[in-house]
Amino acid sequence: MAVKTKPESATARAMLLLHAGQAAGQLKRWEESAALLAQLIEDQPESPLMAEANYELGWAKQNLKQVAEAAGFYEVAATKSKGAVGARARFMRGELLFAEKKYDEASKEFQRAMYGYGGDQADSEVKNWQAKSGYEAGRCAEVQIATATETAAKQKCVADAQRCYRYVVDRHPIHELAEISKKRLATLAKLSERSHK
Numbered sequence: 726m727a728v729k730t731k732p733e734s735a736t737a738r739a740m741l742l743l744h745a746g747q748a749a750g751q752l753k754r755w756e757e758s759a760a761l762l763a764q765l766i767e768d769q770p771e772s773p774l775m776a777e778a779n780y781e782l783g784w785a786k787q788n789l790k791q792v793a794e795a796a797g798f799y800e801v802a803a804t805k806s807k808g809a810v811g812a813r814a815r816f817m818r819g820e821l822l823f824a825e826k827k828y829d830e831a832s833k834e835f836q837r838a839m840y841g842y843g844g845d846q847a848d849s850e851v852k853n854w855q856a857k858s859g860y861e862a863g864r865c866a867e868v869q870i871a872t873a874t875e876t877a878a879k880q881k882c883v884a885d886a887q888r889c890y891r892y893v894v895d896r897h898p899i900h901e902l903a904e905i906s907k908k909r910l911a912t913l914a915k916l917s918e919r920s921h922k
Contacts (some may be wrong), residue, residue, distance in 0.1 A: 739765055739772045746781055750788075759785040776806035780814045787821070796821050803837075812842040812854035819861055828865040832885075835862035839892060856897035860906055863889035867909065870916070880917075887913050 742765035749758035762782040766775065783798030799821070802814035815838035822831035838858035842851045866885035873879040886909070893906040 735769060735772070739769050739774050739778075742768075743774050743778055743781070746778070746785070750781060750785055753788070755785045755788045758782075759789065776802045776810045776814075779805065780810050780817075783814065783817065787817070792821055792825075807842060808848070809842075809850035809854065812838045812847075812851045812858070815841070816854050816858050816861070819858065819865075823861065823865060828869050832862045832865040835859070835865065835889075839889075845896070852897060853900065856893050856900040856902055859889050859893040859897070860902040863887075863893070863906065863909060865889075867913070883913055883917055887917075 742761050746758045746761035746765065749755075749761060759782060762778050762785060765772070765778045766782065769775075772778070779798045780802035783795045783802060786792075786795035786798060796818055799814040799818045803811045803818065805811065806814065815834055819831045819834035819838070822828075822834060835858040839855050839862065842855070847855060863886045866882045866889060870879055870882040870886070873882050890906040890909045890913070893900065894903050894910065897903055
């Protein structure tokens with residue numbers, strides 16, 4: 726109903742479209758969500774809400790199974806935002822690639838989230854996405870251990886997984902994934918011992 730009103734300013738109109746698009750998404754009305762968010766992006770390409778609008782449009786497109794389009798909107802959000810929206814968008818690009826079994830590409834996206842967006846000086850909201858990205862980058866490497874045919878390749882995958890899980894444990898020790906990462910490190914240590922015997 727609010728969308729049919731005439732807000733007093735462009736900023737108010739942008740907020741209205743963003744929140745309407747988010748609300749439609751909460752209701753899982755993805756087509757409606759995408760249309761509202763696309764309207765915002767088209768009407769106000771210079772709006773400070775562009776990163777968030779592109780992220781939300783990526784989420785709507787992902788739910789509509791339009792993966793390539795979703796990845797494109799996530800990339801815009803990841804590039805436009807230096808904060809939590811950008812880190813989350815970078816993480817989501819990694820998730821899309823992981824689902825497509827493009828583990829090396831996914832890992833690169835996760836690592837860009839891990840070390841970017843303020844790095845160690847990032848705020849807590851960004852750090853949440855950095856920790857999640859570290860864990861997922863570890864999973865990317867771990868999944869490839871089983872398919873690596875050469876010993877050196879297997880060892881590299883193990884080392885990469887350990888490095889990523891260690892990142893979560895060391896840099897995000899109070900995050901919910903720190904304990905899970907410790908368990909993965911213990912499992913990988915046993916695997917590493919067996920391969921050296």
